[in-house]
Amino acid sequence: MSITIARSLDLKGLSCPLPIIKTAKAMKELAPGQLLEAFATDPGSVPDFKAWSQTTGNPLIEFDQVVGVFHFVLKKKES
Amino acid sequence: MSVVTVDRPLETIEEKKPEVADRLVIFAWSGELDKLWPTMILATTGAAMGKETTVFFTFWGLFPLVKNQVRITGENWMQKMMSMMNRGGDEHLKLSKMNFGGAGPAMMMHLAKEHHVASPHELMEIAKEMGVHLIPCQMTMDMLGLKQEDLIEGLEPPAGATKALADAQGAITLFI
Numbered sequence: 001m002s003i004t005i006a007r008s009l010d011l012k013g014l015s016c017p018l019p020i021i022k023t024a025k026a027m028k029e030l031a032p033g034q035l036l037e038a039f040a041t042d043p044g045s046v047p048d049f050k051a052w053s054q055t056t057g058n059p060l061i062e063f064d065q066v067v068g069v070f071h072f073v074l075k076k077k078e079s
Numbered sequence: 080m081s082v083v084t085v086d087r088p089l090e091t092i093e094e095k096k097p098e099v100a101d102r103l104v105i106f107a108w109s110g111e112l113d114k115l116w117p118t119m120i121l122a123t124t125g126a127a128m129g130k131e132t133t134v135f136f137t138f139w140g141l142f143p144l145v146k147n148q149v150r151i152t153g154e155n156w157m158q159k160m161m162s163m164m165n166r167g168g169d170e171h172l173k174l175s176k177m178n179f180g181g182a183g184p185a186m187m188m189h190l191a192k193e194h195h196v197a198s199p200h201e202l203m204e205i206a207k208e209m210g211v212h213l214i215p216c217q218m219t220m221d222m223l224g225l226k227q228e229d230l231i232e233g234l235e236p237p238a239g240a241t242k243a244l245a246d247a248q249g250a251i252t253l254f255i
């Protein structure tokens with residue numbers, strides 16, 4: 001099964017709260033069910049993305065880390 | 080032995096999910112750089128989390144809302160003196176600690192730039208864009224002689240404590 005990413009965000013180098021703000025803005029433009037991936041370097045973004053996903057109800061379906069870069073995949077919730 | 084029967088439906092005794100407030104209200108009372116900063120970080124983040132977010136600016140908190148190019152505000156000598164001693168505008172904010180006559184804030188802004196941290200000014204613009212309600216306190220404006228035209232664009236009409244508390248009902252509230 002292949003995953004289609006609708007939008008990819010480069011948030012590397014940005015500090016709190018910009019990664020979440022940019023992600024929230026981009027997620028607004030997605031249709032329900034579409035996927036967004038984000039790359040961040042701020043270690044604080046790890047708990048922040050998890051918390052944002054939980055409180056807004058948009059599932060964080062994938063999270064991995066490759067040499068200091070955090071990779072998140074969020075799915076826009078069905079409204 | 081007596082048996083107690085429970086006539087409530089079972090669901091009500093099941094673990095309830097913690098209620099999530101869908102609104103955030105911040106009372107911005109301090110006018111310093113290091114207080115305005117977290118205020119704007121939390122306000123923009125609240126909006127990013129989908130919360131209806133309001134910042135109510137009161138007392139010293141109003142000075143950062145003065146336009147940077149406006150030097151003296153107020154109508155009488157006391158109000159004018161106050162604005163001379165405490166210049167308004169988000170480019171003229173002091174630190175609550177280690178201000179060192181303005182060297183502290185300059186260093187802080189430099190560090191922020193180096194670490195790609197958005198400045199309070201940038202966050203204020205983001206907040207407006209995201210629909211955060213920025214409300215100046217009418218009473219403080221009157222007391223300090225601040226006029227609507229002294230303040231930055233994009234604010235909502237000035238209001239009082241009742242409006243602020245009405246907005247705060249059932250919301251997460253912070254006093255910074």
